[in-house]
Structures are given as C-alpha cells and as structure tokens.
Amino acid sequence: MQSSIMIIDDERIVGDMAKLSLSQEGYDVETFLDGESALKRLEEKTFQVVVTDLKMKGVDGLEVLRIVKEKYPQTVVIMITAFANLDVAIEALRDDVFDFFPKPVKIKELKASIRRALAGEEAGGAA
Amino acid sequence: MKIVHRIHLSYAVNIALIFIVGFLSLQAFNELMMKFHFMEIADSLNTAFLEMRIAEKNYLLYSDKEALNSICTRITETMPALAEERENIEQVTGGNDYNRLVQLLADYRGNVRALIDGHGDETKVRDSGHALRTFSENIIKMERDKVAALIERSKSILWLAFLAVLGFALFFAQWNASSIRRSLEQIVELTHAIAKGDFSRPAKKPSPDELGAVVQAISTMSEELNLREEEMIRSKRLASIGVLVAGVAHELNNPLNNISMIAQTFAELHDKLGSDQQLEFINQIDEETERLRYTIRNLLDFAKPKEKQIASHDLNEVAQKCLGLVHNMLTIGNVRTKLNFDEQMPQLCLDEHQIQQVLVNMMINAIQAMQPGGALTVTTRFLPELERAEIEVSDTGKGIPPRQLEYIFDPFFTTKEEGGTGLGLWVSYGIIKNHGGDIRVQSAIDEGTTFTIMLPLNLDKCVRRSDSNAEQHHDH
Numbered sequence A: 001m002q003s004s005i006m007i008i009d010d011e012r013i014v015g016d017m018a019k020l021s022l023s024q025e026g027y028d029v030e031t032f033l034d035g036e037s038a039l040k041r042l043e044e045k046t047f048q049v050v051v052t053d054l055k056m057k058g059v060d061g062l063e064v065l066r067i068v069k070e071k072y073p074q075t076v077v078i079m080i081t082a083f084a085n086l087d088v089a090i091e092a093l094r095d096d097v098f099d100f101f102p103k104p105v106k107i108k109e110l111k112a113s114i115r116r117a118l119a120g121e122e123a124g125g126a127a
Numbered sequence B: 001m002k003i004v005h006r007i008h009l010s011y012a013v014n015i016a017l018i019f020i021v022g023f024l025s026l027q028a029f030n031e032l033m034m035k036f037h038f039m040e041i042a043d044s045l046n047t048a049f050l051e052m053r054i055a056e057k058n059y060l061l062y063s064d065k066e067a068l069n070s071i072c073t074r075i076t077e078t079m080p081a082l083a084e085e086r087e088n089i090e091q092v093t094g095g096n097d098y099n100r101l102v103q104l105l106a107d108y109r110g111n112v113r114a115l116i117d118g119h120g121d122e123t124k125v126r127d128s129g130h131a132l133r134t135f136s137e138n139i140i141k142m143e144r145d146k147v148a149a150l151i152e153r154s155k156s157i158l159w160l161a162f163l164a165v166l167g168f169a170l171f172f173a174q175w176n177a178s179s180i181r182r183s184l185e186q187i188v189e190l191t192h193a194i195a196k197g198d199f200s201r202p203a204k205k206p207s208p209d210e211l212g213a214v215v216q217a218i219s220t221m222s223e224e225l226n227l228r229e230e231e232m233i234r235s236k237r238l239a240s241i242g243v244l245v246a247g248v249a250h251e252l253n254n255p256l257n258n259i260s261m262i263a264q265t266f267a268e269l270h271d272k273l274g275s276d277q278q279l280e281f282i283n284q285i286d287e288e289t290e291r292l293r294y295t296i297r298n299l300l301d302f303a304k305p306k307e308k309q310i311a312s313h314d315l316n317e318v319a320q321k322c323l324g325l326v327h328n329m330l331t332i333g334n335v336r337t338k339l340n341f342d343e344q345m346p347q348l349c350l351d352e353h354q355i356q357q358v359l360v361n362m363m364i365n366a367i368q369a370m371q372p373g374g375a376l377t378v379t380t381r382f383l384p385e386l387e388r389a390e391i392e393v394s395d396t397g398k399g400i401p402p403r404q405l406e407y408i409f410d411p412f413f414t415t416k417e418e419g420g421t422g423l424g425l426w427v428s429y430g431i432i433k434n435h436g437g438d439i440r441v442q443s444a445i446d447e448g449t450t451f452t453i454m455l456p457l458n459l460d461k462c463v464r465r466s467d468s469n470a471e472q473h474h475d476h
Helices: A012-023 A035-044 A061-071 A087-093 A107-126 B003-062 B065-084 B086-093 B095-117 B122-195 B210-269 B275-303 B315-325 B327-332 B352-369 B424-434 B459-475
Strands: A004-008 A028-032 A049-053 A076-081 A099-102 B310-314 B336-340 B347-351 B375-383 B388-394 B438-444 B448-456
Touching (some): A012 B210, A028 A035, A035 A061, A061 A076, B003 B122, B095 B122, B315 B327, B315 B375, B352 B388, B424 B438
Parallel strands (some): A004 A028, A049 A076, A076 A099, B336 B375
Antiparallel strands (some): B388 B448
16 A cells, blocks of 8 residues: 655745655655644545654644644654754654654655654554 | 940930939039028027027116026027037038137127126127127028029039030931931942942942941842843853854754755756756755845844944934834724823934834834734833933733743744744844843733833933044044
8 A cells, every 4th residue: 555644844845855755665745834734634634654844833843743643643753843953852752753853854864764664553553 | 336336325425414413413402401401500599699689688778687697598508409410510611610609609608697797798798799690690691602502503513414415415316317327328329320230339438337237238239239140141141142043053954954855856866857847956956045145144134233323312202203113003903002201301312223123123013912902002201310211112912921031032032923033122132232221021911011121311422422423434
C-alpha cells in the first residue's frame, strides 16, 4: 500500500521541495501551509506520517502534534523548526514526536527518518 | 549626639534646675519662718517694754510707786522669757544684740530699783527706758527690712529659675528641631535623587544621631539599588541578546532552509527537471536570498543609532499629531478617544519624529488590543517636582499576561497573532532611553494596558545639543 505523508509548513518551498523529493520514493505526499487546513484534511484521510513545522500562525506544530496524538495515535509526527536552539522543547517533545529536525533540513535525513517511521509502524502493525 | 541622649540631657538639666530652685526656696522659707518667730518674740517684748514705759509715765505723772514695782515685776518676768528665746534671737540678730538688750534691760531695772529705794534719778530711768525701747524697735525695723528683702530675693530667684527653665527648653527644642530638620531635608533630597535614578552618595556627612542612621541606611540602600540595577540591566541585556539571537536565527533559518532544500532537490532531480523548472528553482533561490538581505538590512537599521533631530516641542501637540495619524484605525476599530492634556506642559527637548514613532506604535498596539467600542486614553502630565513630563497611552483591551510583561520590550517578542515584528516596543524603548527617559507598563487581564513614557525636563540640554548639532553640520 502506498504510504501517505502530510507536510505542514507556512514556508511554501518546504512543502514543494519535500513533495518533489518524496514523490520519487513512491510516497503519496500532500502539502499544507497552515495547521487548520491540515487538521481538516486529516479528518478525511489517514496519513502514516505528518511532518510539521513548529512555529506557525494560528494552529501551530504543538497543537497539530497534540491533536494527532489524541485522534490518530497510529500516525507518526516528525517536527521541523527554524529555532535552532530549543534543547528544552526538543527534550520535552522527545516522547511524542518520532524525530526532530532543525532547519536547514537535510532531505536525505528526513527521508531516512520517514522510512524508519514507516518500518516501525509496519512492524508495530504486524505484532 | 543622639536625639535620645539630647532629650535625656535636657531632662537632666531641667530637673537639676528645679532642684536648685527648690533648695534655695526651702532655705529662704526656713529663714522666713525663723524671722517670723523672732518677730513674734520681738513684738511681745516690745509690748512688754511699752507697758513698762506707760507704768514709768504713770509714776512720773502721778508719783505712783506701785507703777515702779510693776515695772520691776515685768522686767523679772521678761528676763527668763528672753533667756528662753536667747538662741532664736541670737540666730536672727547675732549675740551682740542679745547681750546689749539684756544689758539695757538690766540697766533699766537697776535705775527703777534705785528710784524705788529712794536714791534714784528720774532722768536716768527715763533715759534707760527710752534706750531700751529705741533699741528693740530698731532691731524689729531692721528685721522687717530683712524679711522684705528676703521675700524680694526669693521672688527674683523664682523668676530667674522660671526664665532659665524656659530658655533651656527653648534652646533644646531649637537644637533638636534644627538638627532633625536638617536630617529630614537630607532624607527628602536623597529619596528624590533615588526616584530620579541618581544613586550617588549624599555629599553631606550624615549627622551622628538616629536620623543620621536613617540617612545612612537610605544611602546604603541606594548603593545596593545602584549595584542591583546595573546587575539587572546586564542580565536583562544578556537575556535580550539571547532573544534577539534566537529571533534572528529563526528569521534567517527559514530562507536558508528554503535555499538548502531547493539545492538538495535540484542535486537529486536535476536530470529529471525541465529547463523551465530549473529556471524556477534558480529564481526561487534568488528570491530567498533577497528575503535574507531584507531581514539583515532591517536588523541593521534597527541596530544602527540614528542621529537625533532634537528641538523643543509641545508634547501635547506631538500627541495630537499622532492621534491624527491613527485616526483611520480608530474609526475602523470603532475606538473612542479620551484626552487628558496637562495645559501647564512646558516645551520639551525631543526628536519629534522619533517620539511620534513611539507614540504611534503604542497607539496602534492599544487599538489592536481592543474590541470595537473600546477607549484609547492619552494623558500628559507635567511633574516639575519630579523634574519630568509623562505621557500615558491606555487602552481597555485584553491586557498582557504578567508572565509576558517582562519580555515585551525584548526584540522579536510579539503577542500579536499576525503581522507583529516584535521590534516596535524594543525600538520604542531604545528611543525613550536615548532621550534620557523611561517607559513603564501596567496591565491587567481584560481591563487594559497603560504605557507610561517619562521624559526629563531638559530644555537647557536642548539648546546645547542643537548648538553642537549646528556645529557638526557646519563642519560637514
């Protein structure tokens, strides 16, 4: 089954580039510029991985994380942020997010992380 | 000397004065009692002498021998009484007078007896009787004079004592009052200086009394405040730099990340991309670079101190102009305005453009914090006793949570959902500090926020600074 990946970032280029690159791996990728529209889409469709920016106007990455953990516990959340120095916040999120990437993001590392997340999910699903 | 010691000293002096006066009065009183007792004795003696002389006259007029006998009897009766009171009489008049009196009495008796015996002389009797009476009357008169003098002296002593106590009390009161006043004036001076942010030591040495200790304590507190303020400013500056760096990092990281992701995607997919798509990638990189340049330029603009255009202005007028600038926002936001302008406000030295920037910034913040129907209040105050002017911008908006209040002047801090750069209040703070002033903020949730800008009354500096500006321009 084709895995669905959601990218949320108010920087349009992040979504565009991630989508171009991830599509090459055969993933079904959808991009959103804000938390509200992303959450609306989650009600309609199941995504295996949500990659979200932390700081956004309106519904921010933490809010997205909270709602995904509550409503869609099977979905893995990967956080990215332009705040380079948020050790405390990162530590606090360790348990809830699958991975955490400071910007600038290495796309290869992001891909590897998504692969691990999907493998883990499948392993978990098989168990 | 300590105030409590001075009060004790004044008590001691007054009590000593009262004791001295009491002692002197008691002595005078005792003397008077003695004199009065003597006067009683002298009066009764005098009466006796008078009776003798009457009897003597009876004899001389009517040759009544019985009269002579009665004189002798009186003298014999008087002698022991006189001896009984000898001590008292000697104390008052001295031993000589007593002896003289006894002698005169004895002479008189001798002369009367001689007359009774038939060989006496009437003239001698009369002379010695007269001498006796004159002497005793003289003593009484002298003693009366002494009593009068004594009473007079006692009166003077009481008056003098009264004046001394009064004078002393006045002197102590004056001494205490003036030193207390001096210390209080020093305290007032010191607290005013602290209120104005001047933490230097007082020039005068504090007096060595309790109030001096208060002055010393305030002075020490002032020094502590000075140290703490420096510490606080330093730590705040460090915290601000931290926030600034984090904010800058965030603002720079986003376009950097975009460029990086474009580059990575390009490297991965370049052989699959059409030339149009390749061109789009390059253009996007250029746009993101432009974004970076814009952020950096803005930051440098804020960081660069601008040359002030200081001139004397009417703060009320400046505030009025600012309200004109935000008029449109007020109308759209359905916000009422209340103006409380202090008509006594003197001309102030300020950069009108910069102060306008600050006030407009605060007014916009206020308007944006309010729901339709809110009120924007602008108040100006002339406070000559604090040597400053104040302008307040208050809203009836949602307020700022206490936790956020200490960060609102930090760069890149914003409470706005959209469109806040987080630089407005930071820049405002810099401008007001640069004017030698200060900004304070008070806020209560759902009640509103009040920003108070304090500016020094520094018209003299205005003249100097504009002079030096003129010189600088001349040099260019």
